Amino acid sequence: MTLRTAVGPDDVRAVLESVPDPEMPPVSIVELGMVVDVRVDADAVQVDLVPTYSGCPAIAVIREDVEKALHAMDDVASVEVRFVSSVVWEPERITGPGREKLKSFGIAPPGSGQVLVQIGARPRAVVCPLCGSTDTVADSPFGPTPCRSSSYCNACRNPFEVIKP
Amino acid sequence: MSDPRLHLLLALADDELIMGHQHGHWTGVAPHIEEDLAFSSISQDEIGHSVVWYGIAAELSGKDPDTLALGRPPDGYLNAILVERPPRDWGYTLARHYLYDTAEDVRLATLAESSWTAVAGATGAIRREERYHLLHARLWLDRLAKGPVEARSRLVDGLLAALSEAPGLFEALPGEDELVAEGVLPVTHEQQRRRWLEMITADLSGLGLDHVLDGESHHTGGEFVPTSSGELLTDERGDAANGTTGGGLGGRHGRHSEDFAQVWEEMTGTYRAHPGASW
Numbered sequence: 001m002t003l004r005t006a007v008g009p010d011d012v013r014a015v016l017e018s019v020p021d022p023e024m025p026p027v028s029i030v031e032l033g034m035v036v037d038v039r040v041d042a043d044a045v046q047v048d049l050v051p052t053y054s055g056c057p058a059i060a061v062i063r064e065d066v067e068k069a070l071h072a073m074d075d076v077a078s079v080e081v082r083f084v085s086s087v088v089w090e091p092e093r094i095t096g097p098g099r100e101k102l103k104s105f106g107i108a109p110p111g112s113g114q115v116l117v118q119i120g121a122r123p124r125a126v127v128c129p130l131c132g133s134t135d136t137v138a139d140s141p142f143g144p145t146p147c148r149s150s151s152y153c154n155a156c157r158n159p160f161e162v163i164k165p
Numbered sequence: 166m167s168d169p170r171l172h173l174l175l176a177l178a179d180d181e182l183i184m185g186h187q188h189g190h191w192t193g194v195a196p197h198i199e200e201d202l203a204f205s206s207i208s209q210d211e212i213g214h215s216v217v218w219y220g221i222a223a224e225l226s227g228k229d230p231d232t233l234a235l236g237r238p239p240d241g242y243l244n245a246i247l248v249e250r251p252p253r254d255w256g257y258t259l260a261r262h263y264l265y266d267t268a269e270d271v272r273l274a275t276l277a278e279s280s281w282t283a284v285a286g287a288t289g290a291i292r293r294e295e296r297y298h299l300l301h302a303r304l305w306l307d308r309l310a311k312g313p314v315e316a317r318s319r320l321v322d323g324l325l326a327a328l329s330e331a332p333g334l335f336e337a338l339p340g341e342d343e344l345v346a347e348g349v350l351p352v353t354h355e356q357q358r359r360r361w362l363e364m365i366t367a368d369l370s371g372l373g374l375d376h377v378l379d380g381e382s383h384h385t386g387g388e389f390v391p392t393s394s395g396e397l398l399t400d401e402r403g404d405a406a407n408g409t410t411g412g413g414l415g416g417r418h419g420r421h422s423e424d425f426a427q428v429w430e431e432m433t434g435t436y437r438a439h440p441g442a443s444w
Contacts, residue, residue: 054290055213085217088289116296140199141297142206146213150202164297 007075009038012045015073019065022058023145026101029062033093036084043077045070050089053146059083091147091163103129107148108162114149116165131156138162169340170281170349171226172243175233176338176417177272178218179244182234184265185211186432190252207262207298214291221283235436239429240419245333247413249425253326256319259309261327263302264365268334270299271361280348303368310372324369324377330413332358338417 016038017030029035029049037048047066051059063081070079091110094102099109108114112127113134125134133155140150141164148161188211191204219230226233248265252258273295277288309320335358344350362378369375415421 051290053210053213053294054217055210055294057209085283085287085290088293090293116300140202141300142199142203146206146209146294 006042007040007045007073009040011073012038012040012047012070015069016047016066019062019069022061022065024102024105024107026105027094027098029066031095031098031101033089033095033098034062036087043075044080045073045076045078046080046082048082048084050085050087051083052089054085055146058145091165094163102163106130106158106160108151108160110163110165112162114162114165126151126162128153128156128158129160130158136160168225169338169344171222172338172340172417173344173350174218174222174225174284176243176245178215178222178234179242180248180265180269180334181211181215181218183242183244183428183432184248185209185215186428187248187250187252188258188262191258196255203301204258207301210294210298214294217287217291221287224283231436235433239421239425242421242425242429243417243419244421245330245336245413245416246422246425247327247330247333249416249421249428250330251424251427254319254323256309256316256321256323257326258323259302259305260320260323262298263306263368264324264327264331265334266295266298266302267364267368268331268357268361269295271357271364272334275351275357278351280351284349306368307372310374321374321377324374325380328377328380333413333416334358335361336414336417 013030013035016035017028019029021027021029021032021034024032032052034049034052035047036050037046039046047070049062049066051062063083066081067079070076094110099111102109106129108126108129112129113124114126115124125136126138127134128136128151131153133153135154136151137154138149138151139159143150143161143164147164149164150159151162152159185208188204188208192201192208195201195204215234216230219233222228222233223230247261250257250261270292273288273292276284277292279285279288306320309316311317335354337354338344338350341350341353345353366375366378369378
């Protein structure tokens, strides 16, 4: 019999809340919706993650950060981090607080009006995360990371990034 | 390589790795900054997708993914010859980008129905990401086709050159019958090729470019490439440069063009110079 409370999945999730996305540090991997499953068996922890984009170069860094954070927990002896392909990451997985933090980072979160349109169609304007204007233009469907595209706001004259739909 | 399933994965992975590698050559030197960004992103995506396929191949074969990706001799690579060609000019780059990504669309739609759950599952995220490649490819197909004379004629040249080797993307794999019988490959590559042909015929017809599908013979046709001089641009990089690989075939058996040697040297150089290094 032990008097200590064993580690539970909720404890693990709480620690994962503190692991930032390396390319968007204000947002945690939990807020980005990357955590698919947490399993705890005595002192062994298994975490399943889904990358936002399969080509995301941050995957290795995230794995290391998660391992480091969980190893620092009391009563955790082994940590296994898996990236699974059984779940498809979608922007809708980003939590409410995660979306607010993205905005503060100058990135338009999902729900800002971004849509994937066929060539020739005029996309709806994306709401500028910096000033809230809809007087914005899409610059490129690509951006500085695989999950982001590039836009420009005519109102506040700032370029900004958009989480791809 | 006796396991047809491993062969399938390596063909997929090698296509993606080497296509990504070639697209990456535009980083820093594309015609303008947004295309620099686009090709860098597409390149990163394709290499990322190769990582997914190498990952499944690693589980299957018990080999390390990096060793699979970078540690094989040239004749161990199973990519189609089309993807190992250098980027050449903007017309060829975009023509190949379009043909490759439409082919990939058909291939991924097929594999989404695979009885092999690891493979079918992997197509979910990849297809989501590939939507942007198709949009980009079709945008440029449209733009060049409707652009000035030089743009259209360079696109036609690029399409003719790339089309002559595109069948290699659908070359039957050794052991394909077995893969089809098991449902790992829901339909043959030949059937996939026909689906792809329907898809590109629709796109090209809409732009008055479907004559390129008739291939090299149309090079002397005379009416469809409105060059300023009234002449057709001859593709001097045509069959002779393609070596002995008619239709761009051979890649799935590890037989490559003369261009592959350089790709292999460049792509695996660091890996070979520092065996076992960790990054």
